[in-house]
Amino acid sequence: MDDYPLLNIFWTMLELFVFILWFFLLFKIITDIFRSKDMGGWGKAGWTIFVILLPLIGVLVYLIARGGSMAQRDLEQAQRTDEAFQAYIRRAAADGGGGSGGGGGAGPSHADQLAKLADLKTTGAISEEEFQKAKAKLLA
Incomplete structure (x- = not known):
């Protein structure tokens, strides 16, 4: 450890952090590509190939071109998930699925x-x- 200065340790940690952050961003964009309903199959294939073959340019171009609507697609997905969860709760309550306790809203x-x-x-x-x-x- 004596031959590896403290500043190099911090620099290595920063590089590792940026590398992990890059993969999170890449996976987020690939997920957004496949979640998008306003893009056809060829468009999704093209963006995926572009992002995989030229990752830095592909990610930056995708963020510039379609980044504004990513938040809207995330919000729609969260709403669909919440609605499905609420429907599940209503079905479970209607089926009388409150096994323990006595009559507490089951x-x-x-x-x-x-x-x-x-x-x-x-x-x-x-x-x-x-x-x-x-x-x-x-x-x-």
Whole structure:
């Protein structure tokens, strides 16, 4: 360690950091290329080849040409992921998937839902046909 000065250690760490940062940027751009819906297959192939064969120029040109819309595509992807997660939570809650604990927002049981349907039918809020459809859907 005596023959490797402290400044060289810092310089090597900086080079390593920039190298890792470069790969993160490269993967981010390749992901954005394939996520983009406004670009056809040939456009995606062209950008991918350009970014892989001439990485420095390809990445810089991609950032200049399409960098402004990268944030919009990231936002759309995050919204789609959030919507899918929320839909999953709603489905799990509707299926009565709250195994532990007693009735803490896991959703009503099938018996409770059938009782509510029967009450709605007796009060005239829904017709016999609507009751049968809802009952069949619930029991399916």
